[in-house]
Amino acid sequence: MNPxxxxxxxxxxxxxxxxxxDKIGRIYFDGKWASQNLIKSVTHPKWFDSLKTTNQMTxxxxxxxxxxxxxxxxxxxxxxxxxxxxxxxxxxxxxVWRVFRxxxxxxxxSYIPVNEIPPEDKKKGGxxxxxxxxxxxxxxxxTLSSERLVLRQLRTTKLVEIERGKRIPVSIRLPILSLxxxxxxxxxxxxxxxxxxxWMIEEWLTLKEMRKESLLEASEIFHMxxxxxxxxxxxxxxxxxxxxxxRWIELHIFxxxxxxxxxxxxxxxxxxx
Numbered sequence: 001m002n003p004x005x006x007x008x009x010x011x012x013x014x015x016x017x018x019x020x021x022d023k024i025g026r027i028y029f030d031g032k033w034a035s036q037n038l039i040k041s042v043t044h045p046k047w048f049d050s051l052k053t054t055n056q057m058t059x060x061x062x063x064x065x066x067x068x069x070x071x072x073x074x075x076x077x078x079x080x081x082x083x084x085x086x087x088x089x090x091x092x093x094x095x096v097w098r099v100f101r102x103x104x105x106x107x108x109x110s111y112i113p114v115n116e117i118p119p120e121d122k123k124k125g126g127x128x129x130x131x132x133x134x135x136x137x138x139x140x141x142x143t144l145s146s147e148r149l150v151l152r153q154l155r156t157t158k159l160v161e162i163e164r165g166k167r168i169p170v171s172i173r174l175p176i177l178s179l180x181x182x183x184x185x186x187x188x189x190x191x192x193x194x195x196x197x198x199w200m201i202e203e204w205l206t207l208k209e210m211r212k213e214s215l216l217e218a219s220e221i222f223h224m225x226x227x228x229x230x231x232x233x234x235x236x237x238x239x240x241x242x243x244x245x246x247r248w249i250e251l252h253i254f255x256x257x258x259x260x261x262x263x264x265x266x267x268x269x270x271x272x273x
Contacts, residue, residue, distance in 0.1 A: 002052055002053050004047050004053040004175060005052075005053050005054075005055075005175055005176060006175065006176045006178070006179050007175050007177070007179065007180055008179055008180060008183065009144065009179075009180040009183035009184060009187070011180075012141065012144050012145070012177070012180045013144070013145050015045060015047070016045045016046065016047060017042050017043070017044065017045045017145075018042060018043040018044060018045055018046070019039050019041075019042050019043075020039070020040045020041045020042070020043070021037040021038065021039060021040060022037060022038045022039075022040040023035055023036070023037050024036050024037065024038055042145070043138060043141070044137065044138050044140075044141030044142070044145075045141075047175075048137055048141055048174070048175065049134070049137065049173070051173070053175055054173040054174055054175055055173065055174065055175075055176065056171070056172075056173050057171075057172060057173070057174060057242065058169045058170065058171055058172070058242075059136065059169075059170045059172055059242055059245070059246045059249075060167040060168065060169055060170075060242075060243070060246055061136070061167065061168060061170050061246055061249070061250060062163075062164030062165045062166070062167055062168075062250050063164075063165035063166050063167070063168050064162065064163055064164060064165040064250075065164070065249070065250035065253040065254060066168055066170065068253055068254070068257050068258060069135055069136070069139065069253045069257065070132065070135070071257075072257060088100075088114075089111060091113065094113060096113045096114060096115065097113070097114045098111035098112060098113055098114070099111065099112065099114055099117065101117070132170065133170070133171065133172045133173065136170055136172055136249065137172060137173070137174060139249045139252055139253060140174060140177070140245055140249055142252060143245065143248045143249045143251075143252045144177070144180060144181075144184065144245075147188060148188045148192075148271070148272050149252075150184055150188065150189065150248050150251075151188060151189050151192060151193070151272060152268045152269050152270075152271065152272065153248070153251040153252065153255060153268065153269075154197070154200055154251065155197070155269040156251075156255070156266060156267075156268050156269045158266045159251050159254050159255055159266055159268075160251070162254050162258065164250060167246075176241075177241055177245060178237045178238050178241040179237075181237050181241045181244055181245060182233055182234060182237040182238075182241075185233050185236070185237065186230065186233055190221075190229065190233065192272055195219070195222075198218045198219055199218075201218035201219075201221050202218045203247075204236055204240075205218060207236070207239070207240045207243060208239075208240075209239065210235070210236060210239075210240070254266065255268060
């Protein structure tokens with residue numbers, strides 16, 4: 001199995017992530033000129049879209065967050081295609097389109113008429129990752145990409161109080177994120193929550209079988225030893241990681257796009273020391 005099928009939190013945040021660069025000039029280094037770039041922004045890695053590292057699944061998203069994300073008209077819904085010299089070309093003499101192909105015998109590649117494309121190539125159908133699933137996949141990655149962001153969102157009362165509405169299914173391909181979500185809770189939440197955050201644990205205990213398995217009230221989490229606490233988190237994330245990430249991305253969507261009647265958004269709770 002590809003290790004990126006069940007990535008760690010570190011892999012989600014750093015491994016071959018997409019980068020948008022700002023060219024600021026050129027520098028002369030080691031006998032040649034090279035572009036000098038600054039990272040303008042980042043986005044989810046291509047392996048987050050790949051069939052080799054993802055599984056088809058369903059997330060149940062509150063309709064209010066769902067509709068808010070889909071209403072963003074200027075939001076990219078697919079990866080920007082790369083430009084280049086190898087795009088299709090019109091052959092005016094033959095009156096056909098030619099497409100660029102490489103083969104084991106012609107590794108440098110050449111243009112061939114579309115009607116000469118080998119049958120085995122025609123079977124490689126499909127289209128680039130795009131549409132609704134692409135938007136939600138990117139929202140999943142952004143939710144996990146920033147350290148301690150999840151806890152700050154959960155501690156922002158105005159975000160949590162926005163009505164979720166009816167849950168609706170969103171069909172999506174994702175890696176299995178149970179390990180990454182377990183690390184978020186272990187490293188960036190559980191040691192920082194206090195008695196004001198007990199409601200978060202109460203929400204976890206409403207998930208199927210969690211109260212039955214843990215046999216505890218929410219406040220008892222503060223009296224668990226490390227082994228008991230880690231076992232609780234392991235059960236929670238293995239069984240319910242999709243429910244957890246669905247709620248977290250709703251809060252991310254509300255924070256990023258929700259506006260009140262005066263056009264103002266919601267300010268996050270202060271950073272956590």
